[in-house]
């Protein structure tokens with residue numbers, strides 16, 4: 001059966017996929033930028049708009065990482081504002097399960113769901129690093145191993161809160177505002193949270209906002225299989241995507257779930273051109289803008305774990321091995337290297353083999369798989385990845401704020417529609433994000449068995 005493609009739009013932000021030096025680059029903080037990207041996504045009939053989150057500006061050698069200095073506004077606040085200027089587009093926010101509290105976040109998400117008529121989604125991320133924790137009252141209190149336990153309890157507690165109002169409680173009938181004497185009564189007892197009381201927000205249109213997960217370790221994948229409606233992944237080549245897809249969908253049966261109840265959505269960038277050669281040339285130019293000389297050295301330092309500021313970004317790689325003895329010099333980054341010495345040696349051989357200096361090597365090894373080509377070629381690849389089970393759709397990461405999605409919506413979406421793999425209108429009548437994505441009416445109850453020690 002031909003699969004329908006899911007499309008989401010990632011607001012470009014603090015990472016080196018975003019190009020700030022282009023004359024067309026606009027503000028990442030002004031509301032008009034968010035409005036432009038969200039309305040473009042809605043014009044393209046996208047499923048949802050997506051915001052990432054970082055709770056501390058990352059640092060290296062005591063300096064804020066170059067692209068983080070731009071900062072970003074609060075996720076839920078932005079989504080609530082976007083709800084007012086869109087009608088059908090889902091609104092997905094990345095919100096951290098390590099540092100927030102269920103009562104606070106469940107209220108915000110249920111409120112967003114009310115305000116948007118059932119369009120809220122929560123990308124549940126975890127952070128074990130003490131560096132981010134310094135911003136919070138408890139500091140860096142959670143070990144790597146405990147973070148998914150807390151995340152699962154967070155979702156289970158949120159479900160308890162969202163379920164504490166029944167559908168009837170919502171009905172305002174004459175002068176009676178609630179039909180049960182104690183709406184919103186709840187209690188949740190776990191190892192991370194021990195809370196009880198009354199939830200203040202009546203049941204929202206979706207009851208459970210769509211749950212997205214981003215995290216890639218075996219524990220992260222099991223957590224997703226037990227508790228998420230969708231996964232935001234990094235596996236965006238065909239082979240890596242298919243392997244990830246098989247792995248994660250294969251974990252669902254143990255939790256009593258069907259393969260189509262969890263959508264797999266890799267992040268991808270794209271570059272369009274009138275000819276293939278033009279698109280490739282544009283892509284090369286964009287990569288050079290993304291990986292500035294400073295970014296190249298910073299990236300190299302993350303692997304070598306040493307000060308390499310005296311190295312020429314266009315010159316050869318360091319002839320010595322990385323320092324594996326000390327703490328990481330890259331504070332707040334989520335992606336570290338499993339075996340730095342082996343990776344450094346592999347990078348050195350690649351640089352020698354291809355005659356690359358530091359900057360070109362970093363461009364080569366950090367290049368996310370992108371769809372690069374004519375609109376027809378990109379539409380064909382996007383469709384092929386989905387039909388060949390490397391993904392259920394994509395979270396598109398434009399390289400420009402705020403107009404980076406325009407050409408995809410204008411030139412690729414119509415071709416996907418012609419292929420019969422993407423909607424030509426939003427479903428008539430009101431619909432929630434859950435129904436737009438073809439998801440079950442509530443988030444998976446199997447989060448409880450994850451907490452119980454594994455699949456039932």
Ligand SMILES: Cc1cc2nc3c(=O)[nH]c(=O)nc-3n(C[C@H](O)[C@H](O)[C@H](O)COP(=O)(O)O)c2cc1C
Pocket residue numbers: 051052053054055094096124125126127128214215216217218219220221232233234267334
């Ligand atoms: C595709 C992807 C996107 C992520 N986005 C964010 C983010 O926006 N904010 C954040 O704090 N963590 C983010 N994370 C980090 C994860 O929540 C998690 O902390 C990290 O991947 C380590 O967990 P793991 O070992 O299970 O992969 C992301 C991870 C992935 C794989």
